[in-house]
Amino acid sequence: MxxxxxxxxxxxxxxxxxxxxxxxxxxxxxxxxxxxxxxxxxxxxxxxxxxxxxxxxSRSALVAVVVEHALDRAEAELSAVDVTGDPYDAMTRLLDASWTVTFRNGGLVQAADQALSPDLLERAHTQLVDRAKSVLRRGRSEGRFRKDMPLDWQVTAVQSLLHGAATAVHQGALTAARAPGLVTTSALALLAVPPAPSSGP
Amino acid sequence: MxxxxxxxxxxxxxxxxxxxxxxxxxxxxxxxxxxxxxxxxxxxxxxxxxxxxxxxxSRSALVAVVVEHALDRAEAELSAVDVTGDPYDAMTRLLDASWTVTFRNGGLVQAADQALSPDLLERAHTQLVDRAKSVLRRGRSEGRFRKDMPLDWQVTAVQSLLHGAATAVHQGALTAARAPGLVTTSALALLAVPPAPSSGP
Missing domain, CATH: 1.10.10 (Arc Repressor Mutant, subunit A)
Incomplete structure (x- = not known):
């Protein structure tokens, strides 16, 4: 409503x-x-x-209202995510919620790109990214996430997986039931501190 | 030429x-x-x-020729990649070459989407994906790459990282020098067999 x-x-x-x-x-x-x-x-x-x-x-007036509404809803859902505690678990909860938002909005992002003011685009970007960054920062400082990659790249990589999975589902190449688990497993594998190389005898 | x-x-x-x-x-x-x-x-x-x-x-006639030419060049470059030997090393070489192709072609893919015949799009897709799939299949059967995710998702995930990095470079958020190393490290982390959970005492 x-x-x-x-x-x-x-x-x-x-x-x-x-x-x-x-x-x-x-x-x-x-x-x-x-x-x-x-x-x-x-x-x-x-x-x-x-x-x-x-x-x-006009169409663009409608798209602007739709996007603003979708952003409000996304903000509410992402704000409700508990990002405290173990960074792995926090990232898993955040990825689940981010998947829901990304998948539901699908083509909206594309429609928005053409009809959206820079202000709204900036807001859409910031709200999704800032929360991920704070969990990543904490996980990095607690030694749970690897630090040999820039934080910004880790955000880009996780977003790319979310968008790639959403596109695959929309194209029928992946089921919506399977996607969030694969995104989460893949994102955490990518973020995890790699095992130390086994030392010689 | x-x-x-x-x-x-x-x-x-x-x-x-x-x-x-x-x-x-x-x-x-x-x-x-x-x-x-x-x-x-x-x-x-x-x-x-x-x-x-x-x-x-027409513009679309030119785009079609440009894309066909780019595909020929990409095919030649990717065919030249040695995909034998250790699957990690093979995937690393393939990712390096794929990065070069993805980054160079940048907006071409977008231009092509609007002007390209389904045949050419299919060819563009297949040539890039088949080579990755064969290395993945071998790495999975040799126990080097994880098998708890569908092969198709692994291809999608790696492609998403390549495209995400290319976009980030075009937007100035990442340097072209840094990108291929980050893509490779991230893709291999995502594909690697996860370390066995440490067993209890």
Whole structure:
């Protein structure tokens, strides 16, 4: 359910329901196909094109609202992740939540790239990255994650695995059930301190 | 130097030089900016727009030739990689060569996505993936690479790291000198058989 500002007059209940239905339908449609048309979104939302354009004057206005809504939801979900305790376990929980966000938003990121303000893009990037960085920093200082690679690369590598897995699922090359476990196992293998080379006799 | 069919009449030497210059300039320009204009390509190649359109009737015709040329070159480079011997070393050599190909082609892949026939896309995909799969298969059967993940995921994961690193370099977040080493270290960490959990006393 999309939240509207408190105090919106009650006689606008229909409008609120329509906006909510449009944003939710647009989120689903854009995640599947970043190039989806306004007509297809109207159909998926069960409203007419006139109603759709009455609420959102352009496709990019709608995409901006959808992305802002998706970011709010992602922020709420990622903030709820417990990143304390063992860095491995913290990273595993964070990767699970990040997978959910990445996979759900799929094509949204692509749609957003074309329609999004630099501010929103920056915000999308920062919120996802900062949390991962803090867990990585702690894991590195506690000797749980390797330090022979730049922190930024570790973030890039983990993000690349998340995006690669999401794309593979969307293409049908990997199941959505299998993906998060593979991402987590792979990311932790990549981050782990490598075993010391066995010393000679 | 772009190879033209043998037997092209010698009096067409100018045309051959122009085509060669256009394809080479277009490769560089498209790798940097997949949306580059035909005018910019003509300028980079040192030919006029009339000459450019005399040889390539449309942008997509030029992109197709550029991609085919890039694929030939990539195939030649990847075929030259020695994939025998220790699977770790073989994978390291293959990743180095794959990095060179991935990074050089950069935006070309994006430009190609919009202008490329499914046949060429399939060929681009297959040639890069098959070689990696055969090294992975051997490494798995020899107990050097982990087998608790699907082979296809391992290919996806390694490709994701290559593409993530190439994007980071193009965005200035990582140096081109540093990237291939990080990709290789990360990919091998991800593929390595994990150390057995230490048994109790």
């Amino acid at each position: 999309v939240e509207l500002p408190a105090g919106t007059p009650p006689r606008r209940a229909d409008a609120r329901r329509n906006i909510s239905a449009i944003v939710e339908a647009a989120t689903r449609c854009l995640a599947e196909d970043p190039g989806v048309s306004m007509s297809a979104i109207a159909t998926a939302a069960g409203v007419g094109r006139m109603t759709l354009y009455g609420h959102f004057e | 772009v190879e033209l069919p043998a037997g092209t009449p010698p009096r067409r030497a100018d045309a051959r030089r122009n085509i060669s210059a256009i394809v080479e300039a277009a490769t560089r320009c498209l790798a940097e900016d997949p949306g580059v204009s035909m005018s910019a390509i003509a300028t980079a190649a040192g030919v006029g727009r009339m000459t450019l359109y005399g040889h390539f009737e």
